[in-house]
Amino acid sequence: MENKKEKTFQFVVVGGGIAGVTCVEQLSSQIPSADVALITAGPHIKAVTNYKQVSRTLEEFDVEEQPSSVLEEKFPNLTIIHSAVKSLHTKSHEFQKRLSKAKRIVIVGNGGIALELVYEVEGCEVIWAVKDKAIGNTFFDAGAAQFLIPSLEADKPQAAAPCKRPRFTTEEAAPGGSHIFTADRSSQAYGHGPTDSGSALGPDWHEGIALRGAEQVSHRVSVEYQCEVEKIFTCEELHKSPEQTLRPECGDWPVYVRLTNAQTFGCDFVVSATGVVPNTEPFLQGNTFVVADDGGLQVDDHMMTSEADVYAAGDVCTACWEQSPLWQQMRLWTQARQMGWYAGRCMAAHILSEPVELDFCFELFSHITKFFNYKVVLLGKFNSQGLGPDHELLVRCTKGQEYVKVVLSGGRMVGAVLIGETDLEETFENLILNQMDLTPYGEELLNPDIDIEDYFD
Ligand SMILES: Cc1cc2nc3c(=O)[nH]c(=O)nc-3n(C[C@H](O)[C@H](O)[C@H](O)COP(=O)(O)OP(=O)(O)OC[C@H]3O[C@@H](n4cnc5c(N)ncnc54)[C@H](O)[C@@H]3O)c2cc1C
Ligand SMILES: NC(=O)C1=CN([C@@H]2O[C@H](COP(=O)(O)OP(=O)(O)OC[C@H]3O[C@@H](n4cnc5c(N)ncnc54)[C@H](OP(=O)(O)O)[C@@H]3O)[C@@H](O)[C@H]2O)C=CC1
Structure with missing residues (x-):
């Protein structure tokens, strides 16, 4: 029998997103002699650059996609292991390509991605279906939504400064045929299904991408409030259904969306921006991780899961410690960095038998971003x-x-x-x-x- 040589590591970190990379950096600088492996599905890793502490809890930084060799050069005891991945940016290209020919799209969802998309997409009519009475329910109340609405009605100001963060594209054939793009994932954005495992994109994900449709207009957004998608069907299905006689004005579109407010819209494609689902699947088989209601791996105040010596940070985990009355978890870039950093610190402290207290960043929720x-x-x-x-x-x-x-x-x-x-x-x-x-x-x-x-x- 072949005797396979096994390599062991003191620490194995899965995921080359902000949480995983920050954790590796923290571990490798606290215990430089430790053998650390970073297993990641994508060919590139995400690195925090230009970190700036704006105030005690508010922080701003850039995120750069870098070839993983950059991290290996920095930490000689780090080994990066890649497993197969379906590309992230290929799908963004596919989205761009489809958008460039589109006259009307339907966007479903009322969180960060929908907010960014409805503002960024130009030259295309947008029907925005939201469940709530006001836009942007995950970030805003009705008053703030009211403040922002005029920005959708006015033409956009001149393009902002171009994004300086380098972007990488992986060469892989994109699956075609679908008229629905999803952004409802944990470790994937604009993927087609739950099996993709690229990174979540984060700030400026739309910069450098031409989000322009086929028409000569700036914004043309109609918000359909308090409704959900009841049914999505094709042109053929519509022609066979009694609705065609009821609604001949529907026109000839590749796909139709019937909303629960009884409105039906034909469109070129539908964008589903309805949240992220922690990608825990690969870890659950044969283990007894306690999973929270939102699908994340439960972690305690040392970022440790219910399985001894297994830590989790970022989008994949759910903070289950007794939280400060002023903090809540949101799956954001900033929290991925903070959790990754703190997890690395806890892992090193455990090995070094040092005490470690919950980091101050979990005292107060704080987030800086840009909308409209x-x-x-x-x-x-x-x-x-x-x-x-x-x-x-x-x-x-x-x-x-x-x-x-x-x-x-x-x-x-x-x-x-x-x-x-x-x-x-x-x-x-x-x-x-x-x-x-x-x-x-x-x-x-x-x-x-x-x-x-x-x-x-
Ligand atoms: C479109 C979009 C826009 C966003 N915009 C913002 C924003 O403006 N501001 C903000 O704060 N946040 C934003 N977010 C959220 C932010 O991007 C995430 O919260 C953050 O990136 C999470 O970091 P992470 O390291 O936990 O996970 P990820 O960045 O998703 O990284 C996970 C890593 O694990 C790898 N991986 C996954 N499964 C496996 C596996 N089985 N084996 C090996 N490797 C695996 C992936 O390849 C990836 O490298 C956005 C998210 C999306 C989808
Ligand atoms: N600038 C920033 O800070 C940005 C941050 N992000 C982050 O990236 C992640 C992904 O963004 P996104 O996908 O927008 O996720 P979010 O969690 O921000 O929003 C999802 C939205 O979809 C709604 N929704 C859920 N299910 C349905 C459904 N079946 N039909 C209609 N609507 C539905 C949710 O409503 P409900 O809340 O009622 O369930 C919510 O309004 C989030 O963690 C987000 O915070 C993304 C873009 C920009």
Whole structure:
């Protein structure tokens, strides 16, 4: 019998996304002598560059896709093992190609991807089907949604500065034929099925991609509120059904979508942007991982799963420790980095028999991003998540300029939404962290004539 040589490693990290790569970097710098393996499905890894701590909890950074050799050169004891992958950018190309010929698309979903797509897609009519009464339910309340809506109705400003992050494309034939693109995955974006295992894309994923349809228009977005997809069918099916006689104005489209509000729309294709599903499948067989309701691997306050010595971080895990009242998990780039870093620290501390406390970054939820070309900062319980009816909201809004919302509970600030160049993030972060009683200030807190920064210094 052939005697296969087995290589063993002290640490094996699966996944070359932000969580996995940050974990490897942390481990390799804490224990330089440790043999570490990084197993990843894609040919490239994601690296954090230009990291900037904006305030105590807010951070900004760029993410670069790099050939994995860059990481191996940095850490001599690191071995990167690739398994087969279906390309990520090939699908983006496919999306672009289809979009370039499209006159109308239907976008389903009301989260980050849908928000970005409806704004970025030009030259194509967009029917946006949302379950809720307002757009962007995962990030905004109805007030913020109202503030943002005019941006969809106006022509877009001149193109922003081009993305400086390098992008890589893998050469692999893309499967064709489907009229539905999905973005509902954990470790895949714009994939066709649950088996793809490329990275989640993250900020600027649409930069450098021409999201332009066949028509000479900027935006043409119609929002269909409070509805879901009831049925998707083809042209032939429509012709055979009684609906054709009922709705001859439907025209001749490759695919039709019937919504639960009884409207039917013909379109070139449907984009499903309905959330991510943690890609735990490969890990579950033969193991007894405890899986959370959202499908993630449950982790404790040391990022350890229910299986001894197995840690998880990023999109694949669900934080199941007793959480700070001001933090919640959202599957975001920033949290993937923080969790990967902290998991690496915990893994090293375990080997070195050192104590480790839950990192400060899990004290307060904070996220900086951009929607509809506005800077957006979200802090704490920005959407009153989990708060009782006794909480209070203060709002200041200047159309087309800024939207500021503060969430108060028991007179203390517990969350905030800042849209536009408000310059309030650091002061509000401090007010949330120090839990100062703000009752005496009342609505003055948002008085634009008061320099709040000086006020609380
Ligand atoms: C379209 C899109 C836009 C987004 N935009 C933003 C944004 O603007 N801001 C933001 O904060 N977040 C954004 N996100 C979310 C963000 O990208 C993710 O939260 C983050 O990338 C998760 O990082 P991760 O390392 O946990 O997982 P991933 O980046 O998904 O990395 C997982 C890695 O594991 C590998 N892998 C998976 N399965 C296997 C396996 N079985 N064997 C070996 N390797 C495997 C993959 O190849 C990949 O390298 C976006 C997500 C998407 C899909
Ligand atoms: N700039 C940023 O920070 C961005 C972040 N991201 C992140 O990337 C990940 C993927 O984004 P995305 O796919 O938009 O996921 P999200 O979780 O942000 O949003 C999914 C949306 O789809 C809705 N939905 C779920 N099921 C259905 C259904 N059957 N029919 C209609 N609507 C449905 C959800 O409603 P409900 O909430 O009621 O279930 C929710 O509005 C997320 O973690 C997101 O936070 C993505 C893009 C930009």
